[in-house]
Amino acid sequence: MPKVSTDAKKIDWLLNRAVENVYPSKAEVKKLLQKGERLTVYFGIDPTGPTLHLGHFINFRRLALFQELGHKVILLIGDFTATIGDPTDKAAVRKPLTREEVLANCKLYKDQAAQVLDFKGSNAVELKFNSEWLGKMNFADVLDLASHFTVQQMLERDMFQTRLKDGKPIHVHEFMYPLMQGYDSVAMDVDGEVGGNDQTFNMLAGRTLMKQLKNKDKFVITNELLVDPTGKKMGKSEGNMIALTDAPEDMYGKVMSWTDGMIVPGFRLCTDASDEEIKKIETAMKKGENPMTYKRDLAKRVVAWLVGEKEADQAAEHFTNVHQKHATPDEIPELKVKDRMSLVDALVASGLCSSKSDARRQIEQGGVKVDDEVVKDPNTNVRKGFVIQKGKRHFVKLV
């Protein structure tokens, strides 16, 4: 049995760094952690996509620290839940995945998570699947679970309210999701859970069930979400959420494309920078210092964290060359061609443009370069050896 540490600094970090809320309260959880008893904490992943992303890793950071302190950490794969479809944060119903899809997605998670969590040793992170208990429940069990909540409680959720207001459908099975997630806590008999702020409702359902079924006060720590504080752009644009399978240059680039307002939250959520350091950055930018410098620093740290130092350096260099100096990148995608073909066809064949019409438009608007020269005639022909560029950052070489 690993020894449990009560390191004040670490506990402080756990409860404050990038934390949105702590239930029942920071003070109580702090007291609990200071007792030095070994606790069980978990984080649930909804296996709807094939890869983990930055959002998961933000939670892993907190888990890793729990692990470091000697607590038992469970990584739960919501393989059962994913077949139902989680309504969280979606205006519409998410379509359920098939079992096969879910299992395929799960496959790589462990490897990806191993980047920051320890799956070996005496205090290894335990991987669990909620189909283990949820798959065994019968209708009577489900009814019993459901009896612990009221429809009004379910409807409290923001997004249900929104949908009601907008006249959008709310399906009955969507009420089941918090129940299932809540029951996970009971089945694993955990002491606490961490998760994104957007999961608060589901996690609190677990608290309710835990109290009623096991008379246990499960704690919940919710993370800040990585969004622009002005709320302007990020809410829905998870499009530039960084996936673990992204190339390091892409990760770097995605951070650079975050709005300036995300720099400070980014440091708080994704780096080990001390609070003082972050404060300094904040004031410096307020005084008018170029945010780009800090964003580049952040981008590099994020890549280093997710992939490695070396890759981070390379990604930074790549960015300087391609985006700031506008140099042609060293490695550009290649397209095999017979000999000569029309520029339009080449653009479509390489995937740079989605259709011939699109290609023509791009050319006519001056968005296409061949061997560094803007080409405005859509009837231009190209042949082997030419480098075609669309916009600032899309290249293809004909070979």
Place this chain on the structure above:
RNA sequence: GGGCAGAUACCCAAGCGGUCAACGGGGACAGACUGUAAAUCUGUUGGCUCCGGCCUUCGAAGGUUCGAAUCCUUCUCUGCCCA
């Protein structure tokens, strides 16, 4: 079960017999500018084209009409109200 509304491009959302490939917003792409792929401004955003046009789209299938996203019928799905 009854009544009433609705289904439009990637998303939201106008249009309600011809001038509709379909207003506007978001997103995306491009251009200018810059501090970067930020912000701002501008343009583009169904497909094909011998650049004359041609073809396919407005929940589905039929119908009326010289002509339909627009009118009619049936069907599917959704919301609201009543029971």
